[in-house]
Amino acid sequence: MLSVYDGFFSGGARILHSDVVLGLQEGGQHHQVLSVHAEVLREATRQAMEDDACYRSLTASGVEVGSLGRVSGLPGGPDTDSTLFTGPELATTARAMAGADVILSLKEQPLALLNQAGLPRRPVIVSLHRSDPENQGGALDELKAAIADGTVVACVCCAESTRAAYEAAGIPAEVLHVIPNGVDLLRFRPDPARRLRLRDTLGIPDSAPVVVFAARYDAMKNVPLFLRAARAWLRQEPDGHVLMCGAGMAAGQPGLHADIDAAFEGDLALADRLHLLGVRGDMETVYAASDVVALTSAWGEAAPLCLIEGMMCGAVPVATDVGDSAAIVAGHGFLTPPDPDAIASAWADAAAARADLAPVLERSRERFSRTRMIASYATLIDQVHTESFRPPLPEPPLPEPL
Incomplete structure (x- = not known):
């Protein structure tokens, strides 16, 4: 499995997705992560990938984390925040994808990268964590293009409001799966x-x-x-x-x-x-x-x-x-x-x-259990993996000549 992040910066979606990756790895899957950005300036806070708590948790658990090395928003520094990807960036992405059976995209923003021509063909599952798809810049168009192309085969909606909003925005209902958020009940408890x-x-x-x-x-x-x-x-x-x-x-x-x-x-x-x-x-x-x-x-x-x-x-x-x-x-x-x-x-x-x-x-x-959430992700991933490797049906026989 390969998860593709836009970057490592503070936020609930990254915390949740990183916990999913850790849980799936604990269950026997092999995971790695590719981050488009290595450092960003967001919310007036300079956030380097190596300083992020999610990055540290993933690497400490043996998950390999790589990056395209891009930076965004840093004063006086280069800003590579664009959808034009270089040859070396695409080569790095292709190598990471080549070793994966299924790709997880953390939200729809990484699809600007995964939709690039010439990358290995792998089924992509997109995790959606908002209820305002029209406010995500060009990301909604990238999602629609990837679904039409057959690259994105499923979307995980963390809430019913997410499913309803994306269906209303034109995403086919059959690719939208709701898996409610869950948390580690051993960690989050009264103390x-x-x-x-x-x-x-x-x-x-x-x-x-x-x-x-x-x-x-x-x-x-x-x-x-x-x-x-x-x-x-x-x-x-x-x-x-x-x-x-x-x-x-x-x-x-x-x-x-x-x-x-x-x-x-x-x-x-x-x-x-x-x-x-x-x-x-x-x-x-x-x-x-x-x-x-x-x-x-x-x-x-x-x-x-x-x-x-x-x-x-x-x-x-x-x-x-x-x-x-x-x-x-x-x-x-x-x-x-x-x-x-x-x-x-x-x-x-x-x-x-x-x-x-x-x-x-x-x-x-129990309703908000991490265990329940990760089991649901694992079931969907297994289904996508099985269907992607299903042999094609035989061609029907030609009719006998009259």
């Missing part, structure tokens, strides 16, 4: 020791209510709305604290600071209880230390990983109605309109209901 340790590090009392926002700094995440809700909630919760983590959620991000200034209007006493944690490699600890996991996205979400991971660690989810968030939150937390006061009120209700909802969250764990 009182982790909870106390992180709270102690941040100077947060054990009894204080805590809201976590795990997202990259991107317009779809609606960070200004989250910050307005945070101000409203911190004003009514004098002991409350808010954690923000993800790419761009750090002290050196000028856009984030401008949003904080606009939302808090110079109220430094409230802003002091806003903790900017940046990219974290211990999200199980961050979630375990929290009472509420928040999502304020405006569009594009499918099955947000933060809601699932947070719930499995005991944090009550509160989300806007995007993608499959309503289905994930139903019975486990609260759905809100995109209004800061309504969101702040829901956070207060969620924190107060945390103890009562704990048994409900515990009973839902």
Whole structure:
């Protein structure tokens, strides 16, 4: 198996897909990964492949990871972010593909590479992780071309909203397969020791209510709305604290600071209880230390990983109605309109209901199991592999002459 990534940078889709690769390798498949980009500047954060947590996890488990060496967005440096691929890049891709029976494409962006003429013919499965195919630049056209060509034989949708959106955008229903996201239940679980340790590090009392926002700094995440809700909630919760983590959620991000200034209007006493944690490699600890996991996205979400991971660690989810968030939150937390006061009120209700909802969250764990997800991926891959090597049917006999 070969997985092709656009690049290694912080985000739920890469975390999820890398976990799938690790799980499939644990199950006996042999996997390698090819990344188009080796380094990118995204969300005002310089992200090199070798520094990424997913890269380190894959290589530590024996998965070979290579790259075309491209860079994107770095100030003063070369920018090879284009769909024009060089001879050496295509040769590297061909060598990686030649040793694989099936190709997994992490989202549709790598199809700009995999659709190039002259590469080995291998069946491709595309994993889709958003619910806004029309907002992905030329990637939707690449996906349609690859399906028409017979290169892409299946698409894994991580949510029903993804399947519906891509079918509405013209992708044939028969290639769309829904495999809901799952997480490692041994890693993501309530943990009182982790909870106390992180709270102690941040100077947060054990009894204080805590809201976590795990997202990259991107317009779809609606960070200004989250910050307005945070101000409203911190004003009514004098002991409350808010954690923000993800790419761009750090002290050196000028856009984030401008949003904080606009939302808090110079109220430094409230802003002091806003903790900017940046990219974290211990999200199980961050979630375990929290009472509420928040999502304020405006569009594009499918099955947000933060809601699932947070719930499995005991944090009550509160989300806007995007993608499959309503289905994930139903019975486990609260759905809100995109209004800061309504969101702040829901956070207060969620924190107060945390103890009562704990048994409900515990009973839902199997639904969000990584084991279930990986088994479904393995079944689809086996099916694609078997059908791709099925011998052609014999030609029907010619009719007897009259």
